[in-house]
Amino acid sequence: METNPVVVAGGGPVGLVAALALARQGVEVIVLESEKAIPRDLRAGTFHPPTVEMLDALGVGGSLLEKGIKVPEWQLRDRSSGVVAQFDLGLISDETPHPFRLHCEQHKLSQIVHDALTELPNARVLFSHRCTGFTQDGGGVSISVETPSGPEEIRASYLVGADGAHSIVRKTMNAEFEGFTWPERFLVFATPYDLREQGFTGNAYVADPDEWCAIFVQPHEGPPGIWRIAFPTQPGMSEDEILSEQFVQSRIKGFLDPDQDYEIAYRSVYRVHQRVASTFREQRVLLAGDAAHANNPLGGMGLNSGIHDAVNLAEKLAAVLSGEEPQDCLDRYVRQRRQTNIEYVQATTIRNKRLLEERDPDIRQERLDEMRKTAADKDKARAYLLNSSMIASVQRARQIQ
The missing domain is CATH 3.30.70 (Alpha-Beta Plaits)
Incomplete structure (x- = not known):
């Protein structure tokens, strides 16, 4: 049985959800957040149905629902001709108890999860503490931390890098952040x-x-x-x-x-990026959220896929720490979440952007017509919604061994 805590670098929504999911399974966990308080990043604010379900399972979904706005329908429009297609998530109400997009700023989720962590004796969130690097051996990870009182070192059983697109953890791993940056801001x-x-x-x-x-x-x-x-x-x-x-x-x-x-x-x-880390794991160090992958916001998939990482990883890491699963179980996390991100999140968000910005009039018309046909056909619309709501990506991840 491991005696050192799991350390999570990054106190944004992904890091905090990972910590809560671990702590609820009895794991001692420490979150390191470089800011003095919960970061108020306003970029992400859409929660898809499976994400709300995961937060429900952690006991915080209800609080988020109270603060958010339910959006059961969404539109694709053409600048000149108006509405092209309108989709109703009620078509997939048999697949989820939350057939809507929930709109709420991500920092509100962070605060809700932080408050839940303060009630657990095996969880600590340390503000003004920044991970600056690490070394590891067969028995654990030694993490260098910049604190208000000077540099310190924390010994951990595992380190989860949820420290954003400029992740120090990923850079220390020497993992490549493969992909590209869109030329426009x-x-x-x-x-x-x-x-x-x-x-x-x-x-x-x-x-x-x-x-x-x-x-x-x-x-x-x-x-x-x-x-x-x-x-x-x-x-x-x-x-x-x-x-x-x-x-x-x-x-x-x-x-x-x-x-x-x-x-x-x-x-x-x-600036907006489309990138995926070359690996999400190096022995006892793992990546999640923007530290592992970044994408454009068209479709609202970045924050959601990060939370899916956090819940998936916590389940496997807790099983390894309890002795129920061997350490190689963590490689399944990498396979499931990295492959799913490439197949669904990257592919879908790139396709969404190209649909909106297409310049060739013939291709543009063809793509808009296809969306009209999809929305008008109940079976096609349902299949499309299962994908755009990220239900399909979560189901796909479970299939990967």
């Missing part, structure tokens, strides 16, 4: 203007060769919520140009009323 801003007044569902994607966009409602003080909108920008633009009031207003006026100015609650710009 994404502008994301929010407005309290209610897009439902213009016929939008709570989640919508607007196709256009130059100004495609992704739209989704988020909880806010009072109804009807706040609407987050993501646009591509030209590679040569400076950050100041992208974030300027004139440019932001030009984006939203491009598909709403051009004679109206819109209140903008916040705005940000960031």
Whole structure:
């Protein structure tokens, strides 16, 4: 029986969920988070049905549901012709108790999970503690930690790297982050203007060769919520140009009323990657979430796949620590989660982006027509929803031995 704790580097939602899943199975766990408090990253905010089910099993799904907005229907639109297809997740209600996309900022999940961890005697979350590297041997992992009182070393049985796309854990492993970075940056801003007044569902994607966009409602003080909108920008633009009031207003006026100015609650710009680590494991060190894979946000799969990593890994790691499974069981985690990420998350998010931005008019029309046919055929729509809701990817992962 291992006596040292499992250490999780990274106190975002993936690291915290991994810690909670381990702690609920009796594993002693320590989370190292470099920030002074829960990070308030506003990028991710969509939870798919199987993710909510996993959070239910950990006892925190209900709290997230109370804070979020249920979005049972979503649209694909064309900039010039309007609605192309509208999908209703009620078609897969026999597959999940949560036939909707749940919209809620990821930091709210982090706070809920953190609060649950504070109630467990075998879990600790250490803020202002940053993993700076590690060494390992057959008996465990020695982790270098930067703390408010200076450098320290923590001895762990295993180390889980959930420390984001710039992961120190992955870099120390010398694992390659294979893939590419999209040339354009994404502008994301929010407005309290209610897009439902213009016929939008709570989640919508607007196709256009130059100004495609992704739209989704988020909880806010009072109804009807706040609407987050993501646009591509030209590679040569400076950050100041992208974030300027004139440019932001030009984006939203491009598909709403051009004679109206819109209140903008916040705005940000960031680069988008499509990458997967060459391996998710080096002996007693494992990767999860953005440390293991990164993708564009079209489809809301990044955060969800990271939580799927966390729950999958915790199940196997707890079994290894209890002696129920050999250490090689962790290689199955790598096979299941890495392969599924490549087959589903990377493939689907790349396909989503190319659908929205296609420039060739014939190919563009062909793809939009195919989406119309899919939405109009109940069986095809159901199959499409099983994939886009990530139910199919979770089922596929279970099949991989």
